[in-house]
Amino acid sequence: xxxxxxxxxxxxxxxGLWVTFRSQHTKNIYTEQYPAERPQVAERYRGAPxxxxxxxxxxxxxxxxxxxxxxxxxxLIVVTSERNPETRRKDLTEFTYxxxxxxxxxxxxxxxxxxxxxxxxxxxxxxYNREGLIWDRQMLEEGPKPTQxxx
Amino acid sequence: xxxxxFLDANELVLNMGPQHPSTHGVLRVIxxxxxxxxxxTDCVIGYLHRGVEKIGENRTYAMFAPYVDRMDxxxxxxxxxxxxxxxxxxxxxxxxxxxxxxxxxxxxLNRIASHLIWLGTHALDIGAITPLFYTMREREEALKIxxxxxxxxxxxxxxxxxGLQYETYxxxxxxxxxxxxxxxxxxxxxxxxxxxxxxxxxRLKGIxxxxxxxxxxxxxxxxxxxxxxxKWDIRKALPYSGYEQYDFExxxxxxxxxxxxxxxxxxxxxxxxxxxxxxxxxxPEGAIxxxxxxxxxxxxxxVYVSIxxxxxxxxxxxxxxxxxxxxxxRVRPPSFVNLQSLDKMAKGGLIADIVAIIxxxxxxxxxxxx
Numbered sequence: 380x381x382x383x384x385x386x387x388x389x390x391x392x393x394x395g396l397w398v399t400f401r402s403q404h405t406k407n408i409y410t411e412q413y414p415a416e417r418p419q420v421a422e423r424y425r426g427a428p429x430x431x432x433x434x435x436x437x438x439x440x441x442x443x444x445x446x447x448x449x450x451x452x453x454x455l456i457v458v459t460s461e462r463n464p465e466t467r468r469k470d471l472t473e474f475t476y477x478x479x480x481x482x483x484x485x486x487x488x489x490x491x492x493x494x495x496x497x498x499x500x501x502x503x504x505x506x507y508n509r510e511g512l513i514w515d516r517q518m519l520e521e522g523p524k525p526t527q528x529x530x
Numbered sequence: 531x532x533x534x535x536f537l538d539a540n541e542l543v544l545n546m547g548p549q550h551p552s553t554h555g556v557l558r559v560i561x562x563x564x565x566x567x568x569x570x571t572d573c574v575i576g577y578l579h580r581g582v583e584k585i586g587e588n589r590t591y592a593m594f595a596p597y598v599d600r601m602d603x604x605x606x607x608x609x610x611x612x613x614x615x616x617x618x619x620x621x622x623x624x625x626x627x628x629x630x631x632x633x634x635x636x637x638x639l640n641r642i643a644s645h646l647i648w649l650g651t652h653a654l655d656i657g658a659i660t661p662l663f664y665t666m667r668e669r670e671e672a673l674k675i676x677x678x679x680x681x682x683x684x685x686x687x688x689x690x691x692x693g694l695q696y697e698t699y700x701x702x703x704x705x706x707x708x709x710x711x712x713x714x715x716x717x718x719x720x721x722x723x724x725x726x727x728x729x730x731x732x733r734l735k736g737i738x739x740x741x742x743x744x745x746x747x748x749x750x751x752x753x754x755x756x757x758x759x760x761k762w763d764i765r766k767a768l769p770y771s772g773y774e775q776y777d778f779e780x781x782x783x784x785x786x787x788x789x790x791x792x793x794x795x796x797x798x799x800x801x802x803x804x805x806x807x808x809x810x811x812x813x814p815e816g817a818i819x820x821x822x823x824x825x826x827x828x829x830x831x832x833v834y835v836s837i838x839x840x841x842x843x844x845x846x847x848x849x850x851x852x853x854x855x856x857x858x859x860r861v862r863p864p865s866f867v868n869l870q871s872l873d874k875m876a877k878g879g880l881i882a883d884i885v886a887i888i889x890x891x892x893x894x895x896x897x898x899x900x
Contacts, residue, residue, distance in 0.1 A: 423678065423696065424677065424682075425680075425681035425682050452593035452596060482600075484595075484596035485682075485695075489695060
């Protein structure tokens, strides 16, 4: 009798729907609306490389010591410099970083003695061709500019 | 006697893979079938071969650490731990207690993440789609902890030779504790979905039996061995990284079929939570890096270190000739060794059970092919 009433009033269906309904709470939704809504990655995220410069003077922090190029397992960093005759120090001329071969292990960042080379929170690195992934000094200092979509 | 026609020939050779979704990557299994019964299998591997061991001979010790993460990429932290322990043993170093505790927490979290992805995909292979969504949700929480800690989610490169590169972040302990609290009821949730589900039990019970003697003969380790009733866990047998301080059990079952392996892995996840709780409650203070020379140059010699990775015994054999680069790095991957028992388990079974058996071995082809 009880079973018949349950069948007539579709109790099992409502029980199931209640479970579905309960999961509709915004707290329980895990989907990210990606291009419109960007995830906040961790502070230590190892993403696109960046060559930092002094915020006040705009001069690069890199001292062209070549330690990052030595530390890199894939040998994808090329640092060129020339000796400044006045200050007797090396001035950075060109800094090439091949992102297409990078595995973002963070060894270059650890090797840098002056925190000039850093792996940042930018994670959108897609390019239209492979040449675009070989970043020169200007690209490394400015960082990638991904398209922003309106939500 | 009737003459034989081509219709009488009932043996069929069938290729499964390398692009079959249930082979978990690029495994090709050549099946010899008699109707629906499997009379023989042959695994073809090597589609994901990258020559990791050879790369190791051309890199310095510190440089090779990111590459080992890419072998078993669902349990990269365990791979990194094994490699770091091996080089540390070669150099006669030991990681400080604080580093060891953090290593244990992250490795156990990684074990949970690895078992979760196994559970989701294994259930998906058999036809239960729902658990995958739940397991991915919980795995995400574990991966967020890795991301916050070291900046990468999958191929983490979390540990360095001699200890840790990164200090724990603010709120690390709270986040790990919250993960443990949230996770335990969710294991119960999976169990309500699967453990006594009739379709699940019918598909798994008595399938792919591998008893203890066969396991030992094939060198099978990890949850597969424990499901056959052998209480063998390297964390207990040869403790490393301070596992002897923690109180946990080795879950075992008796019959060694596919269902028992499922049960063992579920219990292992609970034990991992138990270890994490103990470890996170008492992270010692102090240094995170031992006194490691700037240039890692181990003395001449050889070393073998094995750890309990989520899939079984993961061993690293490193020969040093006293230079900056290892002379030889040999990895004993658990997936590769466990995979060879496939033929024994599959013979005489049905073709539909092959999927369940491959799923239950828990292979990662990155590790099989290296």
